[in-house]
Amino acid sequence: MPRLAIYPGSFDPLTNGHLSLIQRGLKIFDGLVVAVANNAAKKALFSLEERKQFIRSAVGTDPRVEVDHFETLLVDYAKKRKIHTVLRGLRAVSDFEYEFQLANMNSKLDPDFESVFVMTGQDYFYVTGSLVREVASYGGDVSGLVPGIVAEGLRKKFPPSSR
């Protein structure tokens, strides 16, 4: 049986930090389902389809990576997919508290649920989706922090005329 994990997140937008986690996750698991959280209560900068498309383009044709989305509780999505392991990244101590709460809540909701944490490489530990959005909104250069196609998408969202 191949060992699979779900890698969930908002991916608004995909960053090189996410990509690095996908690559490192593939050293542990045979395959990953990158699952974009479509949370109606949280207004995302990029649409669900845009966020999925960025991931598909950046990952290319690697058959070990599937791109999907979910709108329910993560544990319910995991049950539906019959994949009970989730991959998450830890950037800094600040991520730890929230991730610790989330992992315990998810285990409480589903005792079969397991969370696997991978620590960020030093290149991208400071990269977050929200920081990338903020820098790009002021016209800052985010190339090098996000894949080219995302940098292009951000330039279109924040043309110089919008500033």
Ligand code: ADP
């Ligand atoms: P964010 O907006 O904070 O980047 P996401 O919800 O898209 O958040 O993140 C999904 C998962 O990816 C989380 O486990 C998060 O810790 C991890 N992650 C996000 N950015 C990085 C990064 N730069 N390096 C490693 N893991 C990351």
